[in-house]
Amino acid sequence: MSTDKLDSLLSRPERAGIYHMPYVADLALEEAAESLDYPMHRINLSKVTDKDGFLDAIGKALAFPDWYGHNWDALADCLTDLSWMAADGYVIVLDHADAFARANPTDFATALSIFQDAADTWREDGIPFWALIGTATDGIAWLRELE
Template identity: 45%
Template sequence: MKTQELRELLADPAQAGAYFVDAADTEALAEAGAFLEFAVARIDLDGCGDKRELLRRMAAALNFPDWFGHNWDALADSLEDLSWLPAGGYLLLLERAQDWQAQAGEDAAVLLDILNEASAQWAEARKPFWALFPLPSERLDAMG
């Protein structure tokens, strides 16, 4: 995808949500998000063993306040707030997530639901919220 097309896509809150994308596009996505003055959070899930570690990594990457409760409800509340991280939009890049996703089972489905709900909430405020999972192209092809 060309740079301008990528920027236009990311700028559209109606298109935003949680998606699996080609890992080859990760840098272009991060650059487009930065150009749009989004808060870009790169969350490395390599070696992430469980829900507790996932929540810790997300909280660190998004500078969650000390009151963050480290559970699914607190994650949903925090992602729908982000008042401590003002930006024109939000781009979460959950990188190297394939091993976590493969072993996470129901937790992976819950996370996707929370991310999509946050995106829908932000879309109502006309602000894009993207949660992208860059995967190796062969893994992405196998999913489709």
């Protein structure tokens, strides 16, 4: 996928949500996010296998405020606020999510549901919020492909 095509896609809040990370478009994705002035955060989950590790990794990578409670509700609150890094759109890449998905599929599904809810909330304000899930395998068949 080209930078121009991604540029056009990323700017559309009605299309934003959670998708498989298109590895073939990695550089183009960074360029598109930069051209739109969207912060792009890559979170390496390769060593994350549980809820606590996930919540910690997300909180650190996105510089969540001190009031972040390291639980699902606090994650949802932070993802739908982001006032400490206000922008016209957001791109979050959850790299190497396989270990967490395999070790704790229920918690992984809960996490992705919270990211989807955040995307839906931001969409109401016309702000694109993208969560791209990077996996080495195609083990998360229900995730949509970024097209």
